[in-house]
Amino acid sequence: xxxxxxxxxxxxxxxxxxxxxxxxxxxxxxxxxxxxxxxxxxxxxxxxxxxxxxxxxxxxxxxxxxxxxxxxxxxxxxxxxxxxxxxxxxxxxxxxx
Numbered sequence: 682x683x684x685x686x687x688x689x690x691x692x693x694x695x696x697x698x699x700x701x702x703x704x705x706x707x708x709x710x711x712x713x714x715x716x717x718x719x720x721x722x723x724x725x726x727x728x729x730x731x732x733x734x735x736x737x738x739x740x741x742x743x744x745x746x747x748x749x750x751x752x753x754x755x756x757x758x759x760x761x762x763x764x765x766x767x768x769x770x771x772x773x774x775x776x777x778x
Contacts (some may be wrong), residue, residue: 682706692767699770708768715768718756722746723769726762736766736774 686694688762691711693699704723708715715723729737729745737760743750753761762774 684710685724690767690773692698692773693770696770696772700770701740704770705769708764713768719765720746722753722756722761726765726771727769730771736772738762 682702684703685709688694690703691707693703693707705715705720706765718728719724725741725746729742735744739750739760742762742765743753757764766772766774
């Protein structure tokens with residue numbers, strides 16, 4: 682699959698081009714494994730963005746998921762909001778991620 686244009690951080694230049702297939706292909710191209718749990722986080726972040734028109738900070742997102750914030754960091758092994766938003770075709774998070 683040919684990926685749409687991405688910026689220097691790997692985010693889609695045009696977030697309107699995102700599809701689930703593109704999100705998964707972006708992760709694969711980056712060598713990032715998206716299991717079912719991580720993919721669910723990506724989809725939930727998109728759901729939150731559609732409802733609120735903003736990328737949630739990690740604390741709000743953990744509460745939205747009903748999960749412990751520390752668990753999200755353990756699952757993602759990094760600041761979770763960056764890969765979640767990148768592979769979800771969402772804008773880059775701001776603030777502490």
